[in-house]
Each structure stands twice: as C-alpha cells, then as structure tokens.
Amino acid sequence: MPHDHPHHDHGQEPPSDIALRVKALESLLVEKGLVDPAALDAIVDYYETRVGPRNGARVVAKAWSDPAFRQRLLADATTAIAELGYAGGQGEHMVAVENTPTTHNLVVCTLCSCYPWPVLGLPPVWYKSAPYRSRAVIDPRGVLAEFGTELAPDVEVRVWDSTAEVRYLVVPERPAGAEGLDEAALAALVTRDGMIGTARL
C-alpha cells in the first residue's frame, strides 16, 4: 500500500511516529496526575465547537447594522466584542480595523501565529506558515492577488503585524446589495478570510 500521500488521519493507517509520541506523553502526564484526560477532551471540544469565525461574523454584522455598536467597536473592540459574549485567551486586547473604499487592512503575525481566537477560532494552516508570514508585510498586494483579491493602485493597504498581545479583527466593507438584511443574514455573508483581510466580500 502506498503511504506517500499527505493525509494522515485515516483510521485504517498505522499511527505515525508523532501520534505515538503524543499519546505516550499524554499517558505519562495523566499517570503523574498532571493532566486530566477529560479536561483535554473539553479543551478540544471548546476549540472545535465554541469558537470560530461565526463569532467574528456576528461582531461584523452587528457593526454593519448598528452604528452605535460600530462606534464602540472601533473605539474599544475588547469591550464591544465582550458585549456579544466573546472573550478569552488570544483576545485579551482587541483592535478592530475597518475597510473602506480607499483603505484595505491585512493582518499577519510574522514572528509566530498570533490570531484572535475568541472571534476567529484557531488559525488556518496557511496563516501560520512561512509563505504568508514572510510575504504579507513586504508584498501584501501580491499576497492578496494570490487570494484572488485585486486592489486598485489608489487603495491604501494597511498591514498589521501582531507582535504583542494586541489582536486585530478586520471589519470588511458591507457587500453591495446587503441593505435591509437582518443581522443573521448579514453574518452569513462574512467570511474568515474577510476578517483576516485576505479577501473582500
């Protein structure tokens, strides 16, 4: 059987070396009383089901439909986002940056993988990978083009490199034709990449 394909989560395959090593470490820490395996299950469940870009989409949809909330979000994003119940690790100090017809925002972490977990969930692999981390600051327009996002030369590109514990959320422009939609319908239009800034909606 060939085993040269990149996917490694199929139940029929023998566990990889790293899978065995991780299992061994977990067993050791459980045996030593340092972690509770049920707590590990709860952590996984939290990041698979409780946080994700739908949280950020609710924030953006509310900003689009509630001018007072938009003002609060742009003035103090941490507090405004907490109004919707979103808070926690990697979202301690939030800043919302708004796209306009003349300004486009793009978020990166060149040094590691900083990302606003409470509103966007865990980052996609490409966001944490060397190609994006290296080029987003030196060639943001080229990176955007790779995502199919072409910007006119007169649009100003603002890149935010998350070098501290401040986390950035891009508020995309509301798509044309979305007038009159309620918040739930607006939220359905908001994508993860739109809130990182690699896509326009």
Added chain:
Amino acid sequence: MNGVHDMGGMHGLGPIAPEADEPVFHAAWERRVHALVIASPTRGNIDAGRHRRELIPGPDYLRMTYYERWFAALCAMLLQGGAVTAEELASGVADPAAPKGTPRLAPDQVAPALSRSGSYLRDTAAAPAFSAGDRVRARNLHPTGHTRLPRYVRGRTGMIERCHGAHVFPDSHAHGGGEAPRPLYTVRFSASELWGPDAAARDSVSLDLWEPYLERA
C-alpha cells in the same frame, strides 16, 4: 534572537496554499497537542513558550509543522520545569517514586477558563515617553534571547499611532526576569521606509512595539 522564526520580508519560502473547508485540526494527535499545551503545568508564561519554539534549530523549524513545533516545545518546557524527567519522557512511564500531582484544569473548569480574559496591561508609575504623532526609530538591537522586535523594522523610522499602556515585556518575561511592564505602542511604518522606493507609496505596516525597542527620531 535572529532566528528563522523572524521571517517578515523574506522571499523564497514557497506559495501560500489555502485549503478549502479546512478542519480545525488535521489529525487526532494535533487535537491532543493543542489541549496538552493549554492544560500543561507549564502554561502561564506565553513568552517562555514562544521562545522555546524559537529555540528549535532553524532547519528543523522550517521543516516541522506547526503542531510538531508545539509538541517539541512542550516536551522541552516540561523537562525544563521539572514536571517530567528525561527518563520518564524517553520511557513514557512515570517514576514510581515521583509524587502524584494535581491537574491544573478540571473538566468543568475548562470552558470558564478559556472564555475568561486575562490582561497583559499592568499599572506602572512611569509615564510613557512617546505620544501619538511622535516620530520614532526602532533601535538597531540584536538580542540573543527572546524579543518581539522583528529584524525588518530595526533602524527604520515610523510614527506612534497609539499607546496601549504598559504591557508585560516579553524580553524579560520569557527569561524569568519578571513581567517588567513597559509602555506598548502601535507604530506605523511606511512601506517605502521598510522596503524602498518600489513599495506602494501609500501602503504601510503597523507593529506593536515596547518602549525599550524605540528611540526618538
């Protein structure tokens, strides 16, 4: 440290490869690594954790996946912190003479703990040296330890956009030197200042930089 993790501005690291409908985790072991890092008794100093990953030798760092790095750093932190011994890590079996610990997180504590916001902001008597609109130069520093001052801004001049108050200073905190809070600023650099005359004239890059990284320009 001037490691390969500090990759802003590099070329040649390959194409960006977004994956359609990407799952949160790609393998069962990635789920466990993520959870182990959060539940580990070494949790609590995010800066030390970041530095552990930076200490992975450059060629390995570039070859490893994200969760492979997390796992390697977790093992190193557990060893360094004395939570496990090298013998236990190699054998996977606890030393029978070792005392039994208490998990840092019980299952019912997980969701409240993860949805609670700590803060890196600290009270300090010292007034910030800079204010919005000031022109500052990122100092030409090359510490061999942990720093959050990327190479690509060192020696470059930008403008203070805002002050975030005094935040825990990673260069100290990562090395057991305490939180040593210092004023944190968002500093905006024009793309042409960073990348030269071919950069788009109106584009810019903003970074969050602590006061010791900056000098008045």
